[in-house]
Amino acid sequence: MKINISKIIIFSFVIFFLSIFWQGLKINNNYDTKSLIGNQISNFQLAKLDNNTQYISEKDLAENTYTLINFFASWCSPCRNEHKYLLNLSNEKKQIKIIGINFKDKKNNAMNFLNELGNPYDFVGTDSDGKISILFGIYGIPESILVDSDLTIIKKIVGPINQFQYDKILKLIQ
Amino acid sequence: MLSNIGICLIILVLILSFLIIYTASIDLKISREAIKKNIYKLSLFQITFTILSFFTLIIGFINSDFSLINVYENSHTTKPFFYKIAGTWGNHEGSLLLWINILVLFSYLFLVFSHTHDKKFRLYTLIFQNILILGFLFFLLFNSNPFNSIYPIPLEGLGLNPILQDPALAIHPPLLYVGFVGCSIYFSAAMASLLSGYGGKSFAQSIKTWVKISWCFQTLGIIVGSIWAYYELGWGGFWFWDPVENASLLPWFAITALMHSLIVLEKRNTLYYWVIILCLSTFTLSVTGTFLVRSGILNSVHTFASDPSRGVYILIFLSLMIFSALTIFFLKHKKETYNFNLKSRETFILANNWFMAFFLITVLIGMLYPIFLDVLTNEKISVGPPFFNIVIIPLVVPFLALMAIGPKFGWIKSQKKIFNKILLLTLGAIVINLLIVYFFGKYSLLSNFIFIAAIFLILYSFLDIKKLINNKNKTELPRVISHLGFGLLVFFIGINHQFSLEEDFNLKVGEIKKINNYKINFEEIKIKESKNYKAIIGNFKLTNVEGNLVQYLNPEIRIYSNPETLTYEAAIKTKITSDLYLTMSNVSRSDYYNIKFQKKPFMIWIWISALMITLGGFIRLTLKKNED
Numbered sequence: 001m002k003i004n005i006s007k008i009i010i011f012s013f014v015i016f017f018l019s020i021f022w023q024g025l026k027i028n029n030n031y032d033t034k035s036l037i038g039n040q041i042s043n044f045q046l047a048k049l050d051n052n053t054q055y056i057s058e059k060d061l062a063e064n065t066y067t068l069i070n071f072f073a074s075w076c077s078p079c080r081n082e083h084k085y086l087l088n089l090s091n092e093k094k095q096i097k098i099i100g101i102n103f104k105d106k107k108n109n110a111m112n113f114l115n116e117l118g119n120p121y122d123f124v125g126t127d128s129d130g131k132i133s134i135l136f137g138i139y140g141i142p143e144s145i146l147v148d149s150d151l152t153i154i155k156k157i158v159g160p161i162n163q164f165q166y167d168k169i170l171k172l173i174q
Numbered sequence: 175m176l177s178n179i180g181i182c183l184i185i186l187v188l189i190l191s192f193l194i195i196y197t198a199s200i201d202l203k204i205s206r207e208a209i210k211k212n213i214y215k216l217s218l219f220q221i222t223f224t225i226l227s228f229f230t231l232i233i234g235f236i237n238s239d240f241s242l243i244n245v246y247e248n249s250h251t252t253k254p255f256f257y258k259i260a261g262t263w264g265n266h267e268g269s270l271l272l273w274i275n276i277l278v279l280f281s282y283l284f285l286v287f288s289h290t291h292d293k294k295f296r297l298y299t300l301i302f303q304n305i306l307i308l309g310f311l312f313f314l315l316f317n318s319n320p321f322n323s324i325y326p327i328p329l330e331g332l333g334l335n336p337i338l339q340d341p342a343l344a345i346h347p348p349l350l351y352v353g354f355v356g357c358s359i360y361f362s363a364a365m366a367s368l369l370s371g372y373g374g375k376s377f378a379q380s381i382k383t384w385v386k387i388s389w390c391f392q393t394l395g396i397i398v399g400s401i402w403a404y405y406e407l408g409w410g411g412f413w414f415w416d417p418v419e420n421a422s423l424l425p426w427f428a429i430t431a432l433m434h435s436l437i438v439l440e441k442r443n444t445l446y447y448w449v450i451i452l453c454l455s456t457f458t459l460s461v462t463g464t465f466l467v468r469s470g471i472l473n474s475v476h477t478f479a480s481d482p483s484r485g486v487y488i489l490i491f492l493s494l495m496i497f498s499a500l501t502i503f504f505l506k507h508k509k510e511t512y513n514f515n516l517k518s519r520e521t522f523i524l525a526n527n528w529f530m531a532f533f534l535i536t537v538l539i540g541m542l543y544p545i546f547l548d549v550l551t552n553e554k555i556s557v558g559p560p561f562f563n564i565v566i567i568p569l570v571v572p573f574l575a576l577m578a579i580g581p582k583f584g585w586i587k588s589q590k591k592i593f594n595k596i597l598l599l600t601l602g603a604i605v606i607n608l609l610i611v612y613f614f615g616k617y618s619l620l621s622n623f624i625f626i627a628a629i630f631l632i633l634y635s636f637l638d639i640k641k642l643i644n645n646k647n648k649t650e651l652p653r654v655i656s657h658l659g660f661g662l663l664v665f666f667i668g669i670n671h672q673f674s675l676e677e678d679f680n681l682k683v684g685e686i687k688k689i690n691n692y693k694i695n696f697e698e699i700k701i702k703e704s705k706n707y708k709a710i711i712g713n714f715k716l717t718n719v720e721g722n723l724v725q726y727l728n729p730e731i732r733i734y735s736n737p738e739t740l741t742y743e744a745a746i747k748t749k750i751t752s753d754l755y756l757t758m759s760n761v762s763r764s765d766y767y768n769i770k771f772q773k774k775p776f777m778i779w780i781w782i783s784a785l786m787i788t789l790g791g792f793i794r795l796t797l798k799k800n801e802d
Contacts, residue, residue: 014496021465021471024471077760106678
């Protein structure tokens with residue numbers, strides 16, 4: 001076999017592919033976004049749910065001591081379960097601001113949801129096609145992210161907030 | 175008991191494979207015309223024992239013999255008889271045994287039916303096929319043995335995943351396996367052809383039937399899988415660009431390209447090395463797909479079949495396959511010169527191949543990119559439908575047009591004047607498209623182009639059918655049916671996509687919801703106890719605005735006991751013009767149920783046109799040699 005450039009290229013390509021597969025076997029596939037803790041929130045811009053001309057961005061978050069970003073939707077039943085904890089949090093703890101991001105939802109449904117259960121949010125942004133939520137590593141809702149004033153993620157909650165998670169949040173913001 | 179019988183049979187098959195390789199290599203050196211009788215006998219024993227081992231496992235499942243770990247883990251005494259049998263291949267180990275069965279079956283059939291071809295070529299094919307068989311036998315014995323026993327014997331099994339208890343899914347794996355594993359025979363044949371120098375036209379003839387068979391089964395298998403996803407998964411769609419669906423598409427693109435370029439090799443005796451590359455890559459892609467699915471590298475609906483230790487084995491096997499194929503190919507490759515006229519059929523077939531290659535690479539990139547990114551940068555992403563839609567859909571337009579025009583050209587150089595016809599049919603297609611827009615509603619510019627191209631292909635195919643009936647000519651029929659099927663498929667998917675109605679809302683018993691021209695009345699909830707599950711059944715009355723009954727819809731929430739799982743069964747009513755689709759899921763601690771209602775026009779026609787594509791292939795299989 002005569003060795004020439006194209007053969008070398010093809011062989012190295014195959015070797016590259018196979019070694020990636022080999023490495024791929026070793027990585028843990030249970031999608032875990034805990035690694036996001038310690039990362040900083042980067043640029044984002046969210047339109048307000050009931051007013052498309054108002055926006056919120058990471059600069060607004062920097063003004064709060066703590067911000068809890070909560071991803072919710074009217075069609076998501078576990079979101080209803082965690083709602084009372086969010087209401088408690090917004091009523092009792094003034095050092096934390098809560099931002100709701102309405103995920104893949106229709107505006108009217110979301111408004112009805114908040115009218116029915118109460119609105120714990122200081123700002124409700126809309127992400128109707130779910131694209132901005134990807135930036136936060138969201139793959140299923142409800143999910144919540146706790147951020148401090150440096151925009152660093154200090155906690156990430158996958159699934160609904162329960163008493164246990166609620167107490168943990170309180171501890172973190174003391 | 176069954177465990178011992180099974181393992182003995184597998185070891186016998188293993189020994190026979192070694193013997194076949196040994197005797198075939200000796201026979202290679204003997205310059206006689208015919209292959210030794212011994213090899214036929216060994217092969218016959220091999221296939222008999224292989225099938226027996228599979229039956230042994232089936233018997234284990236039917237009798238719920240929980241001394242086999244495999245049966246214990248995947249079956250249950252209360253399971254219906256049909257699903258006990260289907261359970262045999264509804265798990266990794268059993269399906270691997272099925273995989274080996276097909277490898278051996280194709281090996282035997284090829285040996286018997288290829289007697290008109292060169293002896294050396296046949297023997298090499300047999301040797302390579304048996305090397306593949308050996309590889310998978312070792313895998314089965316040392317990593318995934320379905321005959322492993324367990325002691326003490328459990329009294330009851332763990333049960334089969336309920337979403338797998340569906341008729342479409344019972345036949346989906348066997349169909350796909352015939353399709354994917356069937357490719358192995360022309361992988362072996364391609365290697366044999368390179369080594370024995372038996373190429374060109376006769377090589378094309380020797381593998382033609384096998385390519386057609388595996389193409390038909392692959393296509394059918396993919397369609398059945400999609401039907402299963404639609405009816406069982408209850409997501410309201412039929413294609414999700416899920417990694418596993420993509421894995422099944424890769425070899426399909428390669429084999430479709432192969433099926434077309436094989437015609438060029440047969441008629442014009444050119445493109446030999448390209449055909450060889452396609453033969454080799456079809457099976458390589460099948461194994462790659464299996465690797466990605468079974469190792470759990472890709473996450474998807476199929477992850478119930480994943481385990482990284484299998485991955486290591488398949489990866490080693492895959493690497494060996496690729497390197498030996500590449501080495502042999504480069505050793506034997508000679509420069510080919512092509513002399514194609516632009517206005518000839520072979521040029522258009524080559525165009526088909528370029529499109530297939532483009533689709534293949536697109537899907538491959540979309541599938542592998544997340545893995546690469548994860549490995550190289552530790553970043554997790556997933557590539558979703560938007561990527562595939564954006565890249566693939568625009569190219570479907572010229573692809574459809576070429577599918578209509580290409581077959582009109584003759585071989586070598588065509589003098590036919592078809593320009594006027596094309597102009598007329600394009601105008602016809604534009605008019606029909608405008609009518610759809612006028613009566614049903616607007617869509618984007620790209621969609622307009624797709625509709626026009628699809629209608630163009632459909633119209634052209636109808637003209638072809640008329641001509642075929644006049645000439646009483648059967649040879650072109652399979653092609654026309656498959657191409658027409660593809661045109662209709664794109665057309666109905668387009669209609670379905672543009673004019674679907676979808677609504678999400680919460681409702682409790684007694685409430686009524688209005689949607690467009692419909693009223694949905696949630697009348698009541700019933701509880702039903704069934705053999706292996708308990709069901710909560712909703713009764714929804716669907717009426718139109720005037721209050722006339724359209725349909726009762728009864729979605730279910732099923733609570734399976736073995737293993738404990740919740741499944742949501744959509745209520746789907748299929749009608750000629752549209753499907754009505756309703757799912758409900760419980761909202762915890764509330765009387766409300768979350769309802770998803772969809773009206774999907776021409777759903778059934780998507781299946782019918784997809785099946786037409788396969789039908790064309792099956793008709794071609796039945797045509798006699800001289801008609802083909």
